[in-house]
Amino acid sequence: MSKVFTAEEVAQHNTRDDLYIIYKGKVYDCSEYLDEHPGGEEVIMDCAGTDATEPFEDIGHSEDAHEILANLEVGELKGGVAVKPAVSAAASSSPSENTICQSQSTRKGPPEYILPFVCFQINACPVAVLYEVSQPPVMAQIDPSIDHFWAPNSVVQCRQCILREDAQALFSDQLFSEKTLLSLHGLCGRPLAGQILD
Numbered sequence: 001m002s003k004v005f006t007a008e009e010v011a012q013h014n015t016r017d018d019l020y021i022i023y024k025g026k027v028y029d030c031s032e033y034l035d036e037h038p039g040g041e042e043v044i045m046d047c048a049g050t051d052a053t054e055p056f057e058d059i060g061h062s063e064d065a066h067e068i069l070a071n072l073e074v075g076e077l078k079g080g081v082a083v084k085p086a087v088s089a090a091a092s093s094s095p096s097e098n099t100i101c102q103s104q105s106t107r108k109g110p111p112e113y114i115l116p117f118v119c120f121q122i123n124a125c126p127v128a129v130l131y132e133v134s135q136p137p138v139m140a141q142i143d144p145s146i147d148h149f150w151a152p153n154s155v156v157q158c159r160q161c162i163l164r165e166d167a168q169a170l171f172s173d174q175l176f177s178e179k180t181l182l183s184l185h186g187l188c189g190r191p192l193a194g195q196i197l198d
């Protein structure tokens with residue numbers, strides 16, 4: 001079974017000789033690869049101990065690059081993300097550091113918008129993942145002061161954060177092709193700024 005790391009553990013591997021990165025919920029030891037990287041070591045150093053999913057994807061790395069990466073795998077990230085309870089009412093009554101807080105949206109409205117959601121916090125970044133049956137998911141940054149959310153979309157997640165593994169399955173490439181402002185609201189009525197991310 002592959003080794004499971006917390007984000008905090010990964011973050012400790014942040015030196016040139018001991019350098020881990022996270023890519024899509026898995027953990028990779030890049031220390032030996034730095035010298036060989038065609039893009040130079042600096043760019044990987046910049047991601048040391050962190051989630052490099054976005055920078056890695058942004059480059060449009062080749063199949064070969066993905067294969068090299070696969071060979072560097074040392075384990076996976078606990079829960080797919082670093083989890084802490086978010087600043088939600090549901091979360092505040094509960095859990096310990098590493099608990100994902102699951103809750104049922106209390107919003108009254110069309111049934112298709114009443115969704116189970118998961119809130120958690122990654123690198124001090126509150127995240128809500130909302131599931132909806134038929135709509136494509138989106139990613140959005142959320143206002144940490146809002147307790148509950150509803151959205152006309154399936155997934156709301158901060159762009160800095162990697163996806164929960166179960167949320168990942170809901171995503172497809174086209175969703176990231178343009179930046180579009182979303183209009184989301186907290187249950188309290190406050191607006192929730194969000195963007196579809198590319």
Ligand code: HEM
Pocket residue numbers: 028030033037038039040043044047052055056059060061062063064065066068069072
């Ligand atoms: C261990 C992780 C990584 C591996 C195995 C890897 C592998 C590669 C490979 C094989 C190439 C040659 C082009 C290609 O085949 O796509 C490449 C190019 C490149 N990589 Fe990475 N890469 C890694 C991480 C990163 C990260 C985190 C960045 C951050 C920005 C990055 C930035 C670049 C850039 C800018 C180039 C282009 C170099 C050029 O065309 O001059 N790489 N990488």
